[in-house]
Amino acid sequence: MNAYDKTDVVIVGSGFGGSIPAYHLAAGGAKVTVLERGPWLETKDFEHDYLLGSSYTRAFDFVVGDGMSVLGGNCVGGGSVVYFAAMPRAPKFVFERHGSIGRRMWPSAITRDSLEPWYDRVSESLPVSKQDWNDVSYAGGLWASFCDHSGRTANPAPVAVDNDRCVNCNFMMAGCRFDAKRSLLTNYLPAALAHGAKIRPLHEVQRIERIDGGDYRVHFNVVDDEDYRLQSGSGTIDAKIVIIAAGAGATPVILQRSEAALGTMPHGVGRYFSGNGERLNTAIINEERVREVLGLSREDGKVYEANHIGKGPTVANWDKLDGSLPEYERYSLEQLYFPPGLGTILAQVPDGAGSDKDVPRWFGVEKKEILKKWASWLTIFLMTEDDNEGVFGTPPPTGNAYRISQQMLGRGPLKYDPTPNTRHGWALADAECKEILEKDGLAKVAPWTNDVVGAYTVHPLASCRIGDDPETSALHPNHELRDHPGIFVTDSASVPGALTVNPAMTIAALAERSVPGIVRALQARGVDVTYGAPAPDGSITGRRAVSKLSLVSGT
Amino acid sequence: MDSDEQVKVSTLEAYADTILPGEKRFPGDHAIAGAAEGPGAVVAGALELLHTDATGVTVGLPYLAQSLNEHAKGYAKEHDLALDESLPPFVALSFADRTALVRSLTAPGHPEKDGWVSLALFCNMSFDSAAHKHTAEAIAEGHPGLLAMGYTAPDEDGLWRFPKFSYRRELARLHPDTTPSGSPA
Ligand SMILES: Cc1cc2nc3c(=O)[nH]c(=O)nc-3n(C[C@H](O)[C@H](O)[C@H](O)COP(=O)(O)OP(=O)(O)OC[C@H]3O[C@@H](n4cnc5c(N)ncnc54)[C@H](O)[C@@H]3O)c2cc1C
Numbered sequence: 001m002n003a004y005d006k007t008d009v010v011i012v013g014s015g016f017g018g019s020i021p022a023y024h025l026a027a028g029g030a031k032v033t034v035l036e037r038g039p040w041l042e043t044k045d046f047e048h049d050y051l052l053g054s055s056y057t058r059a060f061d062f063v064v065g066d067g068m069s070v071l072g073g074n075c076v077g078g079g080s081v082v083y084f085a086a087m088p089r090a091p092k093f094v095f096e097r098h099g100s101i102g103r104r105m106w107p108s109a110i111t112r113d114s115l116e117p118w119y120d121r122v123s124e125s126l127p128v129s130k131q132d133w134n135d136v137s138y139a140g141g142l143w144a145s146f147c148d149h150s151g152r153t154a155n156p157a158p159v160a161v162d163n164d165r166c167v168n169c170n171f172m173m174a175g176c177r178f179d180a181k182r183s184l185l186t187n188y189l190p191a192a193l194a195h196g197a198k199i200r201p202l203h204e205v206q207r208i209e210r211i212d213g214g215d216y217r218v219h220f221n222v223v224d225d226e227d228y229r230l231q232s233g234s235g236t237i238d239a240k241i242v243i244i245a246a247g248a249g250a251t252p253v254i255l256q257r258s259e260a261a262l263g264t265m266p267h268g269v270g271r272y273f274s275g276n277g278e279r280l281n282t283a284i285i286n287e288e289r290v291r292e293v294l295g296l297s298r299e300d301g302k303v304y305e306a307n308h309i310g311k312g313p314t315v316a317n318w319d320k321l322d323g324s325l326p327e328y329e330r331y332s333l334e335q336l337y338f339p340p341g342l343g344t345i346l347a348q349v350p351d352g353a354g355s356d357k358d359v360p361r362w363f364g365v366e367k368k369e370i371l372k373k374w375a376s377w378l379t380i381f382l383m384t385e386d387d388n389e390g391v392f393g394t395p396p397p398t399g400n401a402y403r404i405s406q407q408m409l410g411r412g413p414l415k416y417d418p419t420p421n422t423r424h425g426w427a428l429a430d431a432e433c434k435e436i437l438e439k440d441g442l443a444k445v446a447p448w449t450n451d452v453v454g455a456y457t458v459h460p461l462a463s464c465r466i467g468d469d470p471e472t473s474a475l476h477p478n479h480e481l482r483d484h485p486g487i488f489v490t491d492s493a494s495v496p497g498a499l500t501v502n503p504a505m506t507i508a509a510l511a512e513r514s515v516p517g518i519v520r521a522l523q524a525r526g527v528d529v530t531y532g533a534p535a536p537d538g539s540i541t542g543r544r545a546v547s548k549l550s551l552v553s554g555t
Numbered sequence: 556m557d558s559d560e561q562v563k564v565s566t567l568e569a570y571a572d573t574i575l576p577g578e579k580r581f582p583g584d585h586a587i588a589g590a591a592e593g594p595g596a597v598v599a600g601a602l603e604l605l606h607t608d609a610t611g612v613t614v615g616l617p618y619l620a621q622s623l624n625e626h627a628k629g630y631a632k633e634h635d636l637a638l639d640e641s642l643p644p645f646v647a648l649s650f651a652d653r654t655a656l657v658r659s660l661t662a663p664g665h666p667e668k669d670g671w672v673s674l675a676l677f678c679n680m681s682f683d684s685a686a687h688k689h690t691a692e693a694i695a696e697g698h699p700g701l702l703a704m705g706y707t708a709p710d711e712d713g714l715w716r717f718p719k720f721s722y723r724r725e726l727a728r729l730h731p732d733t734t735p736s737g738s739p740a
Contacts, residue, residue: 022593026710048714049691050684052609064669123736132738133725144726154727158737168720177714229611235721299719309717318730321739330740340683340704345676360658363574363675365591371683375705404673405611411669451663452672501739 005552007385008527009518010218010239012254013053015078016504017491020122020511021187021518024555026195030386030522033237034197034219036247037204037399038075042185046175050341053226056174057407060328063249063400064472065414066456068390070249074407075175075226076201078247079504080183082173082485084312085160085456086334087128087505090117093330094499100272100387100419105496107468107477108265110513118509121542124181125535127289131156134165137310137437138298142285142378143335144315146443149219152319157502158469161311168310168361191536198265204399205254208236208242208487209261214525216242216486221398227406231398240525242517245491245511248273248410248460250400252474252493255464255481255531257395260272266482268474269464273390275457276529277331277498278384280422280424281433282347283443285376291441305375312337313381313502319501320432328385328425330503334434336381344371344381362452377444380433384425385498388462390416416455459503464493467509478517479510486521512546559617562643564602566620569680571601573653574621577698585642588650594699601678604687610677619674622667630656689713 009025011018014036026032039058047054060082061074069439073079093111099105122128136156144154166179172181177185193199195337211217217238224230244251252270259265282501287303290296297303323330338344349359349370359366370377393413396402415457418426430447437443448456467473470482475494481487490511492503499506519531534540568586577595579587587597606613620643627644629638630652638647640716645653660671680686682700685693691713694701708716732740 048709049689050680050686051689052607052686054689071726089729089734090734091739119736128736134721134723136720136726137720141722141724141726148727152727153730155729155733155737155739165717167714167718169717171715171716296722298722306720307718310716317740320734321730341680341686344677344683360654363657364654364681365576366684368575368595371700372703385597403611406609409611409673415721452661487558498564508648 001075005235005237006500007033007237007239008159008522009241009243010035010237011242011243011245013245013246013250013491014076014184014189014199015073015080015245015491016184016508018078018243019192020508021243021515022197023188023192023195023519023536024515024523024531024533025529026192026197028529028531030517030527032192032197032484034199035203035205035218036076036199036201037223037247038073038201039225039354040076040201041081041175041200043177043179046177048169048171048174048177048337049522053407054174060173060408061410063410063414064406064411064453065412067450068282069453069456070414070415070460071414071458072247072249072460076127076199077184077254078187081175081185082338083504084172085128085181085350086157086313086502087157087160088316088501090506091323091500097327097385097497100389100471101469103427105472107466109477110512115506115509116511117200117542117545118355118512120503120545121512121535122505122508124399124542125187126160126541128158130158130458131163131314132394137168138304138306139310139337139378140314140335142290142296142304143380145296146436147317150318150439150481152436154315154317157313157316166311170308170310171337172312173339180484181476187536205246205276206398207254207258207261209258211238214486215240218242229403229406230499240527241486241488241522243490243518245418245489246265248463248492249414251489251491252463253339253395253400253413254338254390256392262484266470266474268472270392272388272462272465273392273416273460274386274388274461274462274474274498275390275416275455276460276461277422277425277500278505279382279429279448279455280336280449281380281382281430281445283378283380283437283445284350284370284373285378285440285443289440289442293442306373310337328421329428330500331382331384331425331429333429334381334383336379340374340377344374346456347377348449348450350444350446361446361463362449378437382429383498383500383502384429385500386422386425387419388497389419389422389464390414390461408519412416418455455547460498461492461503462494464489465496466494467496480517480521487526488514488518563617563620566623566643566645567602567605567616568597569653570657570674570682571625572598573650573657574598575677576650577680578666581613585646588653590650596678598681599682599698599700600685601681601686604677607687612673612736614678615670619670626656626660
């Protein structure tokens with residue numbers, strides 16, 4: 001081994017969970033190396049192109065499991081490069097959820113109120129802003145109008161988008177060519193680099209072992225730049241502290257594979273996976289009815305016909321985010337855009353559009369007919385409360401999936417069999433969507449099918465969750481892995497359960513909250529590091545808020 | 556019967572045409588069943604996409620085609636159908652029978668489901684995203700899927716911009732429990 005491959009902190013993965021500690025620890029004086037399995041793409045690399053091999057397929061990853069498929073980021077910046085940047089805070093009741101364990105699943109130290117200052121830090125750092133109706137895309141406006149027409153409310157979603165730069169191209173999943181999306185490439189990561197952090201792209205971590213003196217050795221493979229199925233070498237790097245932030249679909253797999261060397265993992269590793277209760281519903285809009293009933297029309301005289309114009313989700317319905325409702329009956333309904341390819345294959349032909357039970361719904365003659373109306377689609381994204389029922393099986397030889405395609409497509413060990421509770425939540429949300437969308441003949445809607453690739457999430461959570469109870473959580477409330485001091489998990493895997501809204505804001509707030517404890521762990525190991533850096537652009541409003549808190553996070 | 560290569564190609568074409576059907580290319584076109592008007596997945600480039608190495612399915616295609624024909628023979632036997640022996644068995648099935656067979660191969664619980672779903676995924680992608688071509692070029696060449704879906708050409712630099720994107724009107728009441736950050740309470 002090379003004597004130089006030694007550092008204070010190794011961080012696995014460069015999404016929200018990795019970039020936020022990378023910045024704070026580097027700014028505080030620690031030597032930080034980030035290992036990221038995906039490529040390092042820059043603004044100029046982000047293409048408007050569905051060609052296999054363009055930034056769209058280089059930057060993300062689709063892993064098909066048994067009953068659940070997971071879509072995530074695969075590049076420096078992780079999911080933030082491909083995400084849609086809707087950044088709501090999670091509603092209060094979420095933190096009081098019991099879920100599948102029959103008592104509060106979040107650590108007692110964490111409530112919406114206690115997380116608020118950390119949300120503020122993230123909000124200042126990215127930054128996140130409120131949108132108004134002028135920022136809302138045609139698709140979002142249409143959804144708002146539907147909600148209003150059926151007696152409901154609707155909110156423009158808070159976003160991490162610089163709307164002055166946004167051209168509404170709807171190519172957000174290929175990375176933002178206009179630097180309008182506030183991905184981590186525009187804030188925490190450049191700030192971490194400025195403080196000396198090292199980022200090594202195309203380094204896929206396989207396992208971790210403990211070495212003499214209590215430090216850790218991290219084993220990685222170097223991945224080919226174009227064909228991710230190929231590896232061009234391997235190596236190791238030693239560190240006093242390891243932070244795993246590979247995303248909820250990958251973090252537990254690294255720990256499972258490390259079990260032989262590290263010793264038994266807590267029960268919660270690779271269990272309690274949540275898909276954030278997600279489903280998509282696709283509505284085929286009746287343009288004329290929308291003109292007549294909702295009185296909408298575009299400047300160019302068209303009514304809607306604008307599925308491909310805009311920026312992911314812009315408007316959400318939050319009427320069912322009501323803490324007085326029973327668990328599994330609370331959900332949000334958010335307008336969303338998904339590009340073709342993955343976004344269209346599973347859209348189903350709605351009932352009554354001439355279909356009967358003997359014709360297939362997701363392929364065939366009628367599917368082609370609804371594809372021709374694609375510009376008039378409205379996709380609604382349901383985020384419900386599921387039951388944390390996902391379990392990871394035996395890890396594949398490398399990474400977290402057997403890679404099928406050069407990029408993007410793989411088969412993973414996650415198994416997900418939704419419980420009646422989860423199905424109940426989905427059914428209620430599906431029914432509400434139908435009620436809103438089909439009122440007065442405005443649209444025809446078909447819910448998601450789990451029959452083809454299982455349930456499908458872009459918001460994987462909780463496969464290595466924090467909690468007070470060692471039986472049902474993998475991490476202490478300060479994000480340290482139980483029985484393995486010096487290993488921290490700070491990503492979506494740590495979030496205990498479904499959030500009923502988009503999770504990145506909460507993942508990021510938890511990562512912010514985890515840093516003071518990690519600083520103390522480094523100090524205890526003799527590293528000269530301090531806590532207290534401003535937001536990446538130097539702003540200090542958010543820091544003032546948290547410096548008033550006891551910086552002891554859960555210890 | 557045709558050469559192995561022709562059998563493979565027309566069998567896969569028939570599969571792609573079952574996923575997104577189109578009109579026959581010429582009288583006596585057997586691979587395309589002619590179940591729908593306008594070009595379908597085959598004319599959109601399904602075979603080209605399947606033969607793009609990046610998909611990772613290319614080396615498995617001869618096996619998939621062979622297996623599909625075996626399944627078709629079994630299906631014909633089970634349903635007491637006489638198949639035209641000058642055609643590959645799957646191609647010899649009617650559109651309705653091809654559809655029924657593909658439904659069973661991609662149904663939950665079928666042991667080979669994963670493979671047939673991946674094949675369907677790529678056939679679909681040839682039509683709805685032309686993943687074997689640069690999108691701007693595909694549109695300029697008149698790619699039938701992207702045009703059918705209403706895609707318009709990008710700006711001269713190959714990027715899409717939509718200066719008009721919003722109704723710019725207040726269209727609903729906000730939820731009463733919205734916090735100053737714009738989040739749910
Ligand atoms: C298309 C899409 C749209 C989305 N839109 C939104 C949205 O609008 N709002 C929202 O809140 N959320 C959204 N999300 C979800 C959001 O992106 C994720 O919740 C978030 O990125 C998770 O952060 P993370 O740090 O846990 O993991 P990630 O951001 O996924 O980062 C994990 C990183 O680890 C890397 N990695 C994995 N395994 C290894 C390994 N073995 N070695 C080294 N590196 C590894 C991955 O390549 C990745 O870069 C979206 C996601 C997708 C895919």
